[in-house]
Amino acid sequence: MSSMDIHSLIAAWALNACSPAEAGLVEAHLPTCPDCAREARRLVEVVARLSGADLRPPAGSLARTRSAARRRRPPATATAAYAASYAAQVAALDLLLTDLTAADWRRIAAYGELSVHDLVAHLAATDGLIAGVLGLPVEPLGDDPATRTAAVLDRERRRNPEQTRRSWRAQADAMCRSAPANPPLGVATTALGPPLCLPDALTARAYETWIHREDITVATGRRPLPPPLPGHVRLMAELAVRFLPQVVSRTAGHVRLELTGEGGGTWSVPLGPSLAGVSRPAAVVTLDVVEFCRLAGDRRDPDGVAAEVGGDTGLAREFLAAVPALAVVP
Amino acid sequence: MGMSVLRQQRSTEAARDDARLRDELAYGDEAAFTDLHERFAPLVYTIAARITRDGRAAEDVTQEVFLAIWQRPLDYEPERGSLRGWLAMMAHRRAVDLVRREEAHRRRALDGALYAGAVSRGDPVGDQVSDSDAAERLGAALKALPAHLSRAITMAYLEGRTYREVAAELGVPEGTAKSRMREGLRRLGLTLRDQR
Numbered sequence: 001m002s003s004m005d006i007h008s009l010i011a012a013w014a015l016n017a018c019s020p021a022e023a024g025l026v027e028a029h030l031p032t033c034p035d036c037a038r039e040a041r042r043l044v045e046v047v048a049r050l051s052g053a054d055l056r057p058p059a060g061s062l063a064r065t066r067s068a069a070r071r072r073r074p075p076a077t078a079t080a081a082y083a084a085s086y087a088a089q090v091a092a093l094d095l096l097l098t099d100l101t102a103a104d105w106r107r108i109a110a111y112g113e114l115s116v117h118d119l120v121a122h123l124a125a126t127d128g129l130i131a132g133v134l135g136l137p138v139e140p141l142g143d144d145p146a147t148r149t150a151a152v153l154d155r156e157r158r159r160n161p162e163q164t165r166r167s168w169r170a171q172a173d174a175m176c177r178s179a180p181a182n183p184p185l186g187v188a189t190t191a192l193g194p195p196l197c198l199p200d201a202l203t204a205r206a207y208e209t210w211i212h213r214e215d216i217t218v219a220t221g222r223r224p225l226p227p228p229l230p231g232h233v234r235l236m237a238e239l240a241v242r243f244l245p246q247v248v249s250r251t252a253g254h255v256r257l258e259l260t261g262e263g264g265g266t267w268s269v270p271l272g273p274s275l276a277g278v279s280r281p282a283a284v285v286t287l288d289v290v291e292f293c294r295l296a297g298d299r300r301d302p303d304g305v306a307a308e309v310g311g312d313t314g315l316a317r318e319f320l321a322a323v324p325a326l327a328v329v330p
Numbered sequence: 331m332g333m334s335v336l337r338q339q340r341s342t343e344a345a346r347d348d349a350r351l352r353d354e355l356a357y358g359d360e361a362a363f364t365d366l367h368e369r370f371a372p373l374v375y376t377i378a379a380r381i382t383r384d385g386r387a388a389e390d391v392t393q394e395v396f397l398a399i400w401q402r403p404l405d406y407e408p409e410r411g412s413l414r415g416w417l418a419m420m421a422h423r424r425a426v427d428l429v430r431r432e433e434a435h436r437r438r439a440l441d442g443a444l445y446a447g448a449v450s451r452g453d454p455v456g457d458q459v460s461d462s463d464a465a466e467r468l469g470a471a472l473k474a475l476p477a478h479l480s481r482a483i484t485m486a487y488l489e490g491r492t493y494r495e496v497a498a499e500l501g502v503p504e505g506t507a508k509s510r511m512r513e514g515l516r517r518l519g520l521t522l523r524d525q526r
């Protein structure tokens with residue numbers, strides 16, 4: 001069908017008055033043709049106003065719809081504010097996982113050897129380290145991500161993917177429900193590598209859950225879900241930035257890191273033991289906050305990432321190259 | 331500057347709000363779902379009621395529209411248009427599908443001489459969506475149109491006819507049915523824009 005023919009169908013399409021096959025043609029055409037897309041947008045808006053909006057659904061309709069929604073897709077579990085980014089990442093990964101086929105679960109998704117099924121077991125294993133901190137019973141035991149992952153993989157490989165998904169989600173939900181409203185001060189765990197307080201540990205879990213969700217999205221060829229919400233990506237970026245001085249070390253000076261986009265911000269990253277007396281940054285690095293988080297999660301090539309550098313560009317490039325070495329996100 | 335710039339700004343902000351709401355749904359935010367329902371349930375329900383003329387069916391259609399975006403938030407693509415327009419289209423599509431299925435069912439039932447049982451519809455929505463009311467409501471928007479244009483749109487929108495059925499029923503070529511829908515919507519768009 002020619003593009004002219006498709007154009008003549010747009011009004012009928014907006015009125016749901018063409019065949020399903022024709023509707024499919026129109027919908028496939030729209031992203032490729034700005035003129036038709038503009039016409040479609042305009043006509044859809046006109047059709048949307050034909051009925052008005054003056055009737056109200058019967059009383060109780062929202063409550064009934066909400067409980068049906070919970071049954072079809074469990075929402076992010078209510079939790080303390082500092083754990084909300086983790087609860088959100090769990091809900092988004094679960095949305096992706098519930099859509100996968102048996103063949104998808106077998107695809108290799110990360111580290112060249114872990115299937116999607118293995119990766120979910122790995123997430124559950126590492127989450128378990130924090131579940132233990134929250135006082136939840138955790139089986140099998142293990143004090144670091146590698147040991148626990150080995151033990152959990154051994155168990156989960158004998159289960160089917162649906163059982164693994166359910167036990168991962170059940171543990172995550174229990175963690176959200178157990179997170180105290182006021183988190184304890186001080187170091188809660190060293191199991192993820194660096195010493196972390198409880199809010200940081202949960203942000204680190206949110207971060208890894210997101211990064212692996214993107215791994216699974218790519219491995220299974222699904223449409224990508226949006227990157228973390230601005231408030232959540234900011235927490236992740238902040239966490240990553242705090243560990244940057246440990247990966248690039250100089251005697252003095254600092255790099256100004258300007259992370260753009262919603263949830264971004266500007267940070268001075270010290271390269272040596274002291275910032276005293278140094279007001280001008282030795283280098284300036286500017287990049288998108290979500291891309292920065294992917295870089296720090298070792299999912300972007302430092303040479304390929306779209307970043308602007310200023311000042312001592314050699315230092316800036318060295319700084320960018322060192323970012324993926326961050327240990328906080330395994 | 332003037333109205334067009336202001337309108338442009340407003341639509342950019344509205345587009346950002348729509349995208350944000352969609353993203354919150356993707357992240358399983360139940361408060362966002364409640365917000366979505368509160369903002370758009372009257373629109374979705376009104377469309378479903380106009381088309382199905384059946385309270386129970388309209389409530390079912392409304393619920394399915396909201397459950398669908400909760401389960402498949404990526405189906406709504408903010409870069410393609412407003413959330414309002416998309417939800418309205420989904421509501422209309424589901425309502426029309428229901429009416430067409432019922433129509434097919436009724437025809438089968440008539441063939442089998444089972445007329446009496448099969449034609450009874452569920453609870454009527456009551457006088458708030460009687461045929462005359464719906465016609466009047468649409469009529470207000472369609473009044474300015476020449477009869478041949480408003481007829482094509484009414485048959486498609488309210489009665490759930492495809493453009494092929496409209497063409498056959500009116501005895502005009504299919505291309506004419508399509509272009510009447512297009513011209514009718516184009517003119518309605520101008521009228522509605524002036525009313526804004």
